[in-house]
Amino acid sequence: MEKIVETQAKSVLVKSRLPDSDYVINPYTGCSHGCAYCYASFMGKFVGRSEEEWGNYLYAKTNAVEVFEKELKKMPASLRKSSIFISSVTDPYQAAELQYRLTRGILEVLDKERYPGEVGILTKSNIVLRDIDLFKSLPKAEVGMTVTTTDDTLSRLLEAHAPAGSVRIHALKKMHDAGVNTYAFVGPLLPHLKDRPELLEKLFADIASTGVESIYVEHINLKQYIKKRLWKVVEKEPEEVRAAYAEADSEAYRNELNKVVKELMEKYNLRLRLGKVLYHKEFIKESKWK
Numbered sequence: 001m002e003k004i005v006e007t008q009a010k011s012v013l014v015k016s017r018l019p020d021s022d023y024v025i026n027p028y029t030g031c032s033h034g035c036a037y038c039y040a041s042f043m044g045k046f047v048g049r050s051e052e053e054w055g056n057y058l059y060a061k062t063n064a065v066e067v068f069e070k071e072l073k074k075m076p077a078s079l080r081k082s083s084i085f086i087s088s089v090t091d092p093y094q095a096a097e098l099q100y101r102l103t104r105g106i107l108e109v110l111d112k113e114r115y116p117g118e119v120g121i122l123t124k125s126n127i128v129l130r131d132i133d134l135f136k137s138l139p140k141a142e143v144g145m146t147v148t149t150t151d152d153t154l155s156r157l158l159e160a161h162a163p164a165g166s167v168r169i170h171a172l173k174k175m176h177d178a179g180v181n182t183y184a185f186v187g188p189l190l191p192h193l194k195d196r197p198e199l200l201e202k203l204f205a206d207i208a209s210t211g212v213e214s215i216y217v218e219h220i221n222l223k224q225y226i227k228k229r230l231w232k233v234v235e236k237e238p239e240e241v242r243a244a245y246a247e248a249d250s251e252a253y254r255n256e257l258n259k260v261v262k263e264l265m266e267k268y269n270l271r272l273r274l275g276k277v278l279y280h281k282e283f284i285k286e287s288k289w290k
Helices: 039-046 064-074 102-112 126-137 152-158 165-177 197-209 224-234 239-247 251-267 280-286
Strands: 005-007 023-025 028-030 058-061 084-086 119-123 141-146 182-189 214-219
Touching: 028 039, 039 224, 064 102, 084 102, 102 119, 102 126, 119 126, 126 141, 126 165, 141 165, 152 165, 165 182, 165 197, 182 197, 197 251, 214 251, 224 239, 239 251
Parallel strands: 005 058, 023 084, 084 119, 119 141, 141 182, 182 214
Antiparallel strands: 028 058
16 A cells, blocks of 8 residues: 555544435545445545555545544534444554554543544454543444455455454454444445345344344445446356346346345344344435435
């Protein structure tokens, strides 16, 4: 990856279009994990980068903590219970966080203010374990771990620089055992697993073994700009895998996987958040995204 670019943010607390968050904060632009399927690669257009460069650049908003502290102090009392989500288009715990400590700084501001609203985190990194003290101190903190597979070979193929799936499962269990409110995010449902039911079941079994009781599940987003990057990886895979990706945007494919997910949720006594497997096109319509 290129050298990290340090930038100055004018604002970091942004109104959210997510279905269960009022505000989002993204301390970084770009993401060093470089996951082949990542929808957030569109963020490159805001810093003059192409979608193909996703995973090779990172901009750190070095004043993010100070800016957020000022924005939080200006927040009207009527909004002080709003939910805040960190981060929606980057990972808040990629390796650079060890140097810049922006995510921890933001959490420290929230803790100092005893912020009463929900504070959510979603990551693929075990670096999140560093901040267990703050998650336990905040009144309403919740941490999610994205786990798309616990087959580390497949994880390394599609999530080149993210911690392996097995590492994430271990981190999720450690957080849960420490008393942190936790959940898992299976997103996207990888077409690689469609004809490998043993791997799909292992994923849900491993998640259940952490003690987590609820999960989000989301179908893969195959917008054209994502396909363009993803296919460079998938085209080298066996024919049956390529075929699964080719049909992954069809309703029949989604319905088939929905049934499997429902069975696994029931088998492992897990609760599906938002009551359904998410699909980006429906989500965009429901949340009035344009």
